[in-house]
Amino acid sequence: MKFIHIADTHLGAVPEAGIAYSEGRPREIWDAFENIIDLCESEQTDLLLIAGDMFHRQPLLRELKEVNYLFTKLTHTKVVFIVGNHDYLKRDSYYRSFQWNENVFPILSSETTCVSFEEMGVAVYGFSYETREILKPRYDLISAPGHYPIEILLAHGGDEKHVPLNKNQLAMNGFGYTALGHIHKPQIVVAPPERPELEVAVSPAVYAGALEPLDVNDTGVHGFIRGEITKNRIALNFEPAAKREYVHLEIPVHGSTTNGELKNRIRSEIEERGTQNIYKVFLKGYRDPDIRFQLAQMDQYGNIVAMEDETKPSYDFQKLLEENQHNLVGKYIEQFIGSEEGSVEYQALCEGVQALLG
Ligand SMILES: [Mn+2]
Known part of the structure; x- marks a missing residue:
């Protein structure tokens, strides 16, 4: 049967x-x-x-x-x-x-x-x-x-x-x-x-x-x-058999990533995985503190249903240290400066400085 x-x-x-x-x-x-x-x-x-x-x-x-x-x-x-x-x-x-x-x-x-x-x-x-x-x-x-x-x-x-x-x-x-x-x-x-x-x-x-x-x-x-x-x-x-798939797309961001670069990156990732699919995009990593990502620009195929910017600003810690030698920000940076990008210590450095400056 x-x-x-x-x-x-x-x-x-x-x-x-x-x-x-x-x-x-x-x-x-x-x-x-x-x-x-x-x-x-x-x-x-x-x-x-x-x-x-x-x-x-x-x-x-x-x-x-x-x-x-x-x-x-x-x-x-x-x-x-x-x-x-x-x-x-x-x-x-x-x-x-x-x-x-x-x-x-x-x-x-x-x-x-x-x-x-x-x-x-x-x-x-x-x-x-x-x-x-x-x-x-x-x-x-x-x-x-x-x-x-x-x-x-x-x-x-x-x-x-x-x-x-x-x-x-x-x-x-x-x-x-x-x-x-x-x-x-x-x-x-x-x-x-x-x-x-x-x-x-x-x-x-x-x-x-x-x-x-x-x-x-x-x-x-x-x-x-x-x-x-x-x-x-x-x-x-x-x-x-389904005509479309939902895809969760993680895009790593670096200190040098600009809006233009991000836009091209997202486009090529979507082209690779299929423009017929429907995407939720997550931005991860540490961005240039001067850059704000314009999320509305990134949906080039009209198939992104959600974008989450989970990036954090990456700072010029040497410069910040010099400017904050006698306060808590400086003391904090001293504890972690020199740690490797991607390590837990580096994450603590970025998030802690962001919190203290905030
Ligand atoms: Mn049911």
Whole structure:
């Protein structure tokens, strides 16, 4: 059985993306979702698993119609989804009354429910959020009943307020695969055994991660999981797919760095890492005390969402020492002068002088 596992698509989100990409970014989130549907169709994937937070907030009726239209393009793939904490099942949620196409099997109960596909020998288990938070570690109590050759758990959560997870419990839950959502960084929680015939049976559990990154701190690659599972064996691959990445860029500054030089430096660093990506820039080190960095000038591609100037002024300590021989500043400089740039002593010298002069 071939499957694709996605999570946290957050349709309807308006992510921070800089001047260049902010306007188009909500559409890109939808396009990423549509690309997955097209991929399922072209590969004739058997099962598409969506592990919660398909929407960023309560879906509008017309948005469900758009999603359902995309699902109707699938001639072979069955779709199973649960609802997460972002798009949780409010009392008047459109999820509750919507009529989905016949290949779509939403699990819209807050009780653990099973969706089965006899022809594939597959059953998917899961539950949806009816509230923004679920504090109980409910997945600890769910194990595979063993009624079908292939049993999958579709799950959302893993932090303190959203169904805390216990890795050891997951590993022993008996499911052929636990398809996780909620944590946006793709990661393996329980790895599949490399040689299942030799190893104690463990149940693999994986976060697909957000299909597209949504937050400036959500750095690194994003995409989805492509898998193939039989009764006794599973193959899993993470497939990078996101159009953009958030990148945290540290730029070291020196005593001779000017605005012009800094601007060129940032441009070439961004060109090297990709102008399609979205950046948070940190300036580090000791700057010429005469220079003020003009941060507004530095966003040449319109893809910097935040800049933090963490530089400190570097002083001409010899000159300061001469001018302050008989006061505290001079006494302080005497203690540290001559220490190597980059050492703790040098840092103490710079920060202490800055504090004393301030
Ligand atoms: Mn979530």
